[in-house]
Amino acid sequence: MATIRDVAKQAGVSVATVSRVLNSNGYVNEDTRVKVTEAIKELNYLPNDVARSLFKRRSKMIGLILPDITNPFFPELARAVEDVANETEYTFVLCNSDNQMEKEQQYLTALKQKYIDGFIVVSSTLTTEQVHELNVPVVALDRIISPHMPSVSVQNYEGAQEAVQYLIENGCQKIAHISGPDYVDNAHARKQGYLDMVRDKDWYEDGLVVDGKYELDPAKKAATQLLEQHPDVDGIFVGNDLMAVGVLKAAEALGIKVPEDLSIIGFDGIALGETTTPALTTMGQPIYDVGSKAAELLINYIEGIPSVHSNHSFGVQIIERETVKKGGV
Structure with missing residues (x-):
């Protein structure tokens, strides 16, 4: 498997230059960028996502925590979140808490340690204080955690x-x-x-x-x-x-x-x-619309794109x- 050093050698540049191209961080002239990009393709180099997360403290990864994956309602929600994540080049991680507060906390802690960028949570136990302690964007889905916290639900x-x-x-x-x-x-x-x-x-x-x-x-x-x-x-x-x-x-x-x-x-x-x-x-x-709106809201939150409304409530029929x-x- 090719390494970043192999790419640098193939392109005739330093490892630091390859890193700048990969992370779009710092100036690299266009000719050098083309050389690095071609070397990456020729060597079929795959960047180390863990290393990039450590460097940028970003993972392009969002977590969805559901209380009961055996209820068909929740997989339908999850599909919508996954679709929006894929469209925006985010990785999607699905966690099933079994309605257990301890399991929910374990997932939150484990994914936070992996520099996850944000969470969508269907929770009846998570508190506003716990959300603040996560220090990453969180959107409540299906169930309201706090009126001051971004949420998507129905009437x-x-x-x-x-x-x-x-x-x-x-x-x-x-x-x-x-x-x-x-x-x-x-x-x-x-x-x-x-x-x-x-x-x-x-x-x-x-x-x-x-x-x-x-x-x-x-x-x-x-x-x-x-x-x-x-x-x-x-x-x-x-x-x-x-x-x-x-x-x-x-x-x-x-x-x-x-x-x-x-x-x-x-x-x-x-x-x-x-x-x-x-x-x-x-x-x-409108299950799919509810899930996709939650994903859209979270990713905009992560990317720093302001939302006119942070709390959405869909009608039912x-x-x-x-x-x-x-x-x-």
Whole structure:
């Protein structure tokens, strides 16, 4: 494998001159630059990225920390971040924290030691103080860490209200909610949107909100208990699509027909919802746009390009499929 010294010898210049060409640092006349570039091509020389990072204290690398890579929503987000990173010649590193604060901190520390240029984080545990201590650009994605920190999210509260209104308009007489963990700000916002729509209804009662932990199996178990205890529930707003699949499975196991006897609407708009039987009606997020905006915001932040808005909130819209009984008839 060729070294920087081999390139310098081939081009008839010093190692320092080759370094200036590689790092675009300092003056090099055009003839010399051409000689060095040709030598690099002829020798198929690959610069040592670690050494360049140490020299420039920059790596052209960004990290994306996700809480649960098994939830199809997050790989769809990751694809958008990766695409933008590739377009701008940044390396993309994906980390799965398993919703564990310790694991999240380990990734942050390890990548910071490699002079990573910035992070996009989906986190419910990272604090503003910890972000400041990183001393690199950080963008919060999907979940807000601080109102003063750059972020990209969607209108969770409004989307939840629209989902409940859609069930009401289609004839549902008693609507329950399978929520995500309350410590996750978007789950809390979706639950609050539901509550503000139903708490004054004469049919509302305690026990119509149950925690599905944003996971399929816990949601299936929670929905089973809910439907056994409240057999008159005829509509469920589910806090994410992965849990909605669990609710569909619970209904099937109990012999409840969807949508004839029970209408279900999720939240996210992941591709998985198209494959269920019946296909899942949901509040669709513009997932790709959300991920790409976060990457764009971070890279602009790294490059010192000012942004007019540092906090972006996308709207959501109903994707009508087959799990809501139309017109309630």
